[in-house]
Amino acid sequence: MGCPGALPGPVHLVYVLSLGRAAGTHGRADGETVMDEGQPPAPPARCADCGIRRLAMFRPFGPQQLAEVQRLRSAIRRAPPGTELMRHSAHDAPLMTIYAGWAFSHTTSDDGARQILDFHLPGDLVGAEHLAVKGTDTLVEALTAVSACVFPRRKVLAEMEHNPALSASIAWLLARDEAMLHERLFSLGRRSAEERLAHLALELAARIRLRRRVDVGGPLPFPPTHRHLADALGLSAEAVSRAATRLRAHGLEQIARGVLIIRDPDRLAALCGWRDEYLVPREML
Amino acid sequence: MGCPGALPGPVHLVYVLSLGRAAGTHGRADGETVMDEGQPPAPPARCADCGIRRLAMFRPFGPQQLAEVQRLRSAIRRAPPGTELMRHSAHDAPLMTIYAGWAFSHTTSDDGARQILDFHLPGDLVGAEHLAVKGTDTLVEALTAVSACVFPRRKVLAEMEHNPALSASIAWLLARDEAMLHERLFSLGRRSAEERLAHLALELAARIRLRRRVDVGGPLPFPPTHRHLADALGLSAEAVSRAATRLRAHGLEQIARGVLIIRDPDRLAALCGWRDEYLVPREML
DNA sequence: CGCTATGTTGAACAGTTTCAAGATGCGTGG
DNA sequence: CCACGCATCTTGAAACTGTTCAACATAGCG
Secondary structure: OOOOOOOOOOOOOHHHHHOOOOOOOOOOOOOOEEEEOOOOOOOOOOHHHOHHHHOOOOOOOOHHHHHHHHHHOOEEEEEOOOOEEEEOOOOOOOEEEEEEOOEEEEEEOOOOOEEEEEEEOOOOEEOHHHOOEOOOOOEEEEOOOEEEEEEOHHHHHHHHHHOHHHHHHHHHHHHHHHHHHHHHHHHHHHOOHHHHHHHHHHHHHHHHHHHHOOOOOOOEEOOOOHHHHHHHHOOOHHHHHHHHHHHHHOOOEEEEOOEEEEOOHHHHHHHHOOOOHHHOEOOOO | OOOOOOOOOOOOOHHHHHOOOOOOOOOOOOOOEEEEOOOOOOOOOOHHHOHHHHOOOOOOOOHHHHHHHHHHOOEEEEEOOOOEEEEOOOOOOOEEEEEEOOEEEEEEOOOOOEEEEEEEOOOOEEOHHHOOEOOOOOEEEEOOOEEEEEEOHHHHHHHHHHOHHHHHHHHHHHHHHHHHHHHHHHHHHHOOHHHHHHHHHHHHHHHHHHHHOOOOOOOEEOOOOHHHHHHHHOOOHHHHHHHHHHHHHOOOEEEEOOEEEEOOHHHHHHHHOOOOHHHOEOOOO
């Protein structure tokens, strides 16, 4: 999905993560919409040209499968921060793959409590969990300016019926999601505020690095505010602030102005019981 | 998986959920192991005879696909309560479908804190999330006496490559899991002890009823202890006890001696913001 | 330059944990 | 059938972690 496939190799995606320059947008397919509400770079017209495709989170796709996937794409969407990208309770909520920028899914209860369920980075497939069940009013919102490919639910389901590679790929991504959710569940259930923050920072750092394949110790783009982190971690924004202050004071990590710096990965990992196996793909056969 | 397929219809599965009489176990396929460590009823030899197959949580399977799935099964396992059924970190952790009894997955940190990630009821596929990524030391333990079908990971992966129905079915089950995890995440992040317990009780009651298709208001089998509930909800056993006492006093629900009674579904649902859409299958096309 | 969103810090409060003691229930063996 | 023993559940009181409310600081943006 979202132009999956191909083998890993040297990729320059820094511009995608940091919202730098825009990519070319010529030669669209028939019937494709481009909703241009923001400034992030739009994905290329042909999936084969898509840098995202090479990222580690996709299973290899052959050229003909890639072409089939590209036919499923119904639109390209660009949107500024804060835009509601998707409402899963809607009858025909589509699937999306983030091409550039960050988004997040969340649920809000009647009394206004918000729980962020996941952050979405470039290359992530969003909404696959709602292929099967209608979720409970989950919203996807752009955290930064975002560009994404849109795939209609019905088309994807129809294609899955006779395209094992697509089904397997989606199953694969869902499995990875589930592993991440298990870790998050452990955080909310059994870790202290400080440990939760440390763990989330390490997870997002690992996910960013899987995409960039560079700069292991350096500053990483990190758009979420304390409020976002609090709503993801089941805390108040004040608790996040205090936890962040303590981690910074101990020289472990630093979050400021949209940038995350992991200063002492080993002590951080020891603090929160971090292990990275759950993000690393398993050999499939 | 675990004999999926077929359309809903009148089914008598009370015995499976309550661990009553055993089913016949003749005519096994070649090379199939039967590990008999306990007393629960074993699944039938032929997937086509499997009552579980008819349950709502599976997508329809044709007869030939059913036969293919049956060929993947490597063993049948019966085990008493407390048995470690599976260790996901193991190199070749298999997949399992529960046929009778309850199980649960959990992770335990170095300092002994346990987080239960999910409960598994008859018909549930366990371990699919580890097809793609090696989880972080997740263990599956029998909560009651359990019988289950075992499928080797490699065989399933190989079959998925060219069997879209299987891939789609697994994607479907993973999607349902993810929706449940989202709800659980909301619980741990944003609900009080009382609300968490109410919500979990409603969810498990709904899942039991999806299998039994009977007895909507009556007593339901409910094996988890306060300790299990606490570890699933991110609470202490004492907090669960206090929450349960309050819910009972208000005439909302009652948990005692392995039996759950939902006394006032409407007020319970209002209390915790329960909605059932996330368990109900969406029309696929 | 000033507005607004975000981050920081303090103090009172609340919900949950922890520790502890006792009650209840259930299976086992006499 | 009853007595014992162990696991589970219940209840109380103190301690703790995080929440809430409030004031202020800082940064980014028009």
